[in-house]
Structures are given as C-alpha cells and as structure tokens.
Amino acid sequence: MMLGRVIGNVVSVIKDENYKGLKLLVVQELDMEGSFKDKFVISADLIGVGIHEVVMVANGTPARATQETKNIGLDSIIVAKIEKLIFEGREVDLQ
Amino acid sequence: MFYAKVIGKTYSNFKHPSLEGLDIKIIEDVNIVTGKLTGKKTLAMDPLGVSIGEYVAYEVSTEATWAFDLDMVPADTSITAIIDSRDIGGEDPV
Numbered sequence: 001m002m003l004g005r006v007i008g009n010v011v012s013v014i015k016d017e018n019y020k021g022l023k024l025l026v027v028q029e030l031d032m033e034g035s036f037k038d039k040f041v042i043s044a045d046l047i048g049v050g051i052h053e054v055v056m057v058a059n060g061t062p063a064r065a066t067q068e069t070k071n072i073g074l075d076s077i078i079v080a081k082i083e084k085l086i087f088e089g090r091e092v093d094l095q
Numbered sequence: 096m097f098y099a100k101v102i103g104k105t106y107s108n109f110k111h112p113s114l115e116g117l118d119i120k121i122i123e124d125v126n127i128v129t130g131k132l133t134g135k136k137t138l139a140m141d142p143l144g145v146s147i148g149e150y151v152a153y154e155v156s157t158e159a160t161w162a163f164d165l166d167m168v169p170a171d172t173s174i175t176a177i178i179d180s181r182d183i184g185g186e187d188p189v
Contacts, residue, residue: 058171061171062159062171067167077111081108083106084106087103
C-alpha cells in the first residue's frame with residue numbers, strides 16, 4: 001500500500017461517465033521517513049481527506065474492490081488517513 | 096509471494112469502511128537467501144495480527160484483496176503468512 005501526502009486536486013468536466021461525482025486528488029508518494037518521493041498519482045478520494053494530509057492509497061486492480069468503484073475504470077483510490085508511523089521504536093513525524 | 100520482516104506499525108482511525116478493524120503494518124523486504132533486509136519498505140494490510148519483528152510472506156495486487164473474509168477489500172499489499180523457518184539449498188533452517 002502506498003503512503004502519500006495529498007498535494008492538490010484535479011478538475012475535469014469532460015471525463016469517463018463513471019467518474020461523475022468522484023473527487024480526484026493528487027497524491028505524492030512518501031517514504032517511511034515521511035519525505036517525498038518522486039512519484040505522483042491521481043487518486044479518487046472515497047473517504048474525504050484534506051490537502052496536506054498523509055494518506056494510504058491502494059493502486060492497481062484492488063482499487064476497484066469497493067462498492068463505490070467496482071464498475072469504474074480507475075486504478076488508484078485513497079483508503080485511509082495515516083496519523084502515526086512507528087518503526088524502529090520511534091515515531092516518524094508526519095506533520 | 097514475497098518475503099519480508101514486519102518492522103513497524105501505523106495508527107489510522109479514519110479508514111474506508113471495508114478496512115475497519117484491520118491493522119496497517121510497515122514491512123521491509125528481506126532477501127530470502129541471505130536473510131538481509133533490502134531497504135524496500137512499504138505499508139501492508141495485516142489480517143493476521145502479526146507482531147513487529149516477525150518474518151512474513153505477503154501478496155501484492157489483486158491477490159491481496161482475497162486475504163480477507165470480506166469479498167471486497169481494497170488492499171494491494173497484504174500479509175498472508177507468518178514464516179516460521181526457511182530451508183534454502185539444504186542449509187540449516189533459520
């Protein structure tokens with residue numbers, strides 16, 4: 001699962017019929033130290049997250065394994081907000 | 096499936112309904128022959144409740160969605176087995 005931070009959103013009027021009503025956010029991947037990696041993805045926001053928040057993204061076919069997206073052609077959805085990362089006995093600062 | 100070590104955990108109290116009650120762990124890939132950490136870290140869904148420090152096998156992509164009782168879970172990386180020991184090329188199992 002990809003760790004990322006919401007850095008923006010995209011607006012599209014002419015798009016796949018099924019995308020109507022979907023919020024499309026831009027997420028930049030983070031490594032486990034909380035610093036940016038050079039990978040960006042447009043993800044559908046199913047749970048309502050805000051900008052700059054740290055989230056977890058499901059990519060690929062699993063992105064269609066939800067009631068809301070099972071018939072929609074998309075491969076990236078935001079599935080969780082991550083408050084804390086704890087490893088090697090310390091907490092990674094995600095602010 | 097890939098071989099990894101559970102090196103950390105996360106706190107998330109705002110998740111998609113189908114992920115409710117599931118742990119999100121931090122795992123790091125391990126070279127199964129040398130047993131050394133490879134530095135490649137990622138988040139993984141943990142339906143087994145594995146503790147930190149354990150060695151596991153994990154599924155990626157579509158197969159990762161089948162690691163749960165629910166039929167629709169949006170997970171692209173899931174821990175599916177705790178590895179007790181491995182025997183590579185006749186050496187002593189770890």
